[in-house]
Amino acid sequence: MTDAVRDAGSFRDPGGHVYEHEGRILRTVMPPAAGSYRALRESGLLADLAARGLLLEARDIDPASVKLPGSAPAYLLEHPRLPFISYPYEWGFAARRAAALRHLELHLAALDKGFTLSDASAYNIQFQGPEPVFIDHLSLRPYRPGEIWTGHRQFCMQFLNPLLLEAKLGISPLAWLRGQIDGIDTADLARLLRWKHRFSWTILAHVFLQARFQSGALGGARKSDAKLKQAQLPLPALRNMLVSLRDFISGLTRGGGQTVWSDYAGNTSYADAEAARKRAFVGSMVAAVKPGRLIDLGCNTGDYSALALAHGAGTVIGFDFDLGALDLAFARAQRERLSFLPLWLDAANPSPDQGWGQSERKGFASRARVDGLLALALLHHLVIGRNVPMDDAVAWLIDRAPQGVIEFVPKSDPMVQRLLALREDIFPDYDEAAFRAAVLRRARIQQEESLSPGGRLLIWYEREGGMR
Amino acid sequence: MIERIFGLAPWLALAYLGFGISSAQAYLDPGTGSIILQAVIGAVTGALIVIKLYWYKLKQFFKGDGKNGADEGGDKGRS
Structure with a gap:
């Protein structure tokens, strides 16, 4: 054993x-x-x-x-084993808001039965499709009459502050959360927020006052620790705090306006007939492979993720760089009850192994090894947008899953032209032949289809040696 | 509302007695700023509830209504 x-x-x-x-x-x-x-x-x-x-x-x-x-x-x-472990620095705004609300809902339900939560770590929330679920049973413990909410500061740092940064200032908290995995310090947020934000009771109390009390305590006027330990919060006040945070957070929306890809319908560069062929090709791969877990890299609003689910994929984890598209994808997954979780990813700089011992939070590479892959209209963003050599980019994609579909978008395509519009073309080797050769170095080609003469090319690869 | 007020009495008594909280399982540092904020919210909520209780009693007195407050509803009592 x-x-x-x-x-x-x-x-x-x-x-x-x-x-x-x-x-x-x-x-x-x-x-x-x-x-x-x-x-x-x-x-x-x-x-x-x-x-x-x-x-x-x-x-x-x-x-x-x-x-x-x-x-x-x-x-x-x-x-039960979760389909994918995600971290708060990979969640879009809608996912973070759903996670925060789930946390508060669970805390209120626990209080009804005389229990409370000993912490408020966002890492204790995971997703099954777009549904947040609390995973740490040991955070629940009996409520002691009059005790303060121990996890309040952590709730602010890991849920409320990142949401406020995005909702009120239009700044994505993801880079900050990745760098500082314990969350965004309340004093830092208080320095960023403006005067007008004090007119919200929630922001005034949980950000400005908390930061002021903290800094006051660090100055000369520090109360004795013994006295602080005796602080009391009556149960009705705790409950009201949780309810008012829930009401406030459910009313927050993502700031920062429209993003590049959030208007995808008007942003595609190919004809309906090509789109239909692409859908049929992807559908046939998924129907044949029936992947338990499929990763859709560059999922956008989730068109092909939904298609994959309809053709028999067990669950889809989508990744995209665009926060507006991610929120649309998340809303769609919730609305259509899809087993689809859209997460944020910069494919040229995926989440690293980090935290204590550099293993507390695992990197993207070790988590994202699944049964099937879709990488549609992604490769040119890596190769031309980020200067990643074609061979390296294809190797990284094929490493994700034993089978999948990768799309090659030629230089003549308007989307690639847009990437090259303001820069010198230093990619003489970016062509179909180089793409096919890169695939063939590590996989065999199960099927391929050109969507139009000299246009986009889809390759369904099957990796040598199957699962790794 | 009235259950809430009666429910509060033990908390106030405990606060008066300076009842401390066992921290046997508290592996998380709640943070000074958060504790003070919660102590303030706790005190303000307590005071508001007490004021409401007396206001209600006063209203009943002037109405000359001997019924107790079990039928009072719709008070959200937000802090």
Whole structure:
């Protein structure tokens, strides 16, 4: 029997950890947290939250059935494996707002049954399609009468502040969140927001006052820690805080106006007949491969993701660079109840391995190895837009999945011409032959189709050696 | 509303007694600014609820209505 391996991101809470064992996802509940967990289970809250889709399902299994390093846990839980682990620095505005609202909804539901949340980490929210789900059962614990909301500061840093930055100032928080994985400091946001923003009670209290109290406390007037520890927040006040944050956040919309690709309908450069052939080609690949998980790189508003789902893909994780398109894709996934999660990606600079030990948060490359790939109208953005050599770009794409469709857009295409409009053409080798050769170096061509003479080319590749 | 007011009494009593919170499971630092903000919100909410309670009692007195407040509804009582 092999040992279970602890997830490198699960170390902060001494109450228990997440392990992976032979493809299964397990969670230990250590003796100090056992009483709290037992109370939680007996209250019926866990089952209730799971039934409402707010909390990831879990079932108790025999702790002796798996070899775990370290001391024996009091309980061992098994969770279903999520299709894809995403991080807050990959979420668009709509996804972050949905995650924040789900967090508040879960907290309110817990309080109704006498429980609360010990933290407010955005990393405890994951997505199943566009549906956010809370994954950390050990964050739930019995509520102690009058206690303050311990996770309030963290909620602000990881949910509220990034949302405000985007909604009120039109600045994407993604680069900031990637650099500072604990979130955006409230004092920093208070320095950025303008005077007019103080007229919102929520912003005044949670940003300006909190920042002022924090800096005041750091100055000479610091209250004694003992006194601070005795601070009280009556339950009705806590509940009102959560409800007013929920109402405020649900009314936020993304600032920053229209983005380049959010008007995709008027932005395509090819004829309807070509689009129909492209759809048929992609559909036939997906129907034949039936990928459990498919990645749609450059998903835009999700046209081909939806098509892939209709042809038998289990779930689609879409990636795009354009925040406006991402929000449209997210809204579509919610509206049409698609098992489709659109996430932000700069393909020329994907999420790195980072955090503690550089393994707490895993990079894109190790997470994004799936069963099927769509990379439609993406390659020219890497090769011409970002100067990535054709061979390297194709290698990176084929590394994602054993089978998939890659589209080549020739230089004559208006979209490529637009990329070259203001710069020198230093890409004499950018042509169909070079593309085909790059594919053939690592895969065989299952099928190919030119959408028009000398126009766009679709290649359905099958990697040598199948799954890696 | 009235349940809320009665529900508040134990909190006020606890606050008066300076009841501290066990931090056995608190592995997260809540942050000084957040604690002070919440203490202020807690105090303001408490005060508002007490004022509302007396205002309500006063109203009942002038109405000369002996019924208790179980039928009062629609008060959102936001902080």
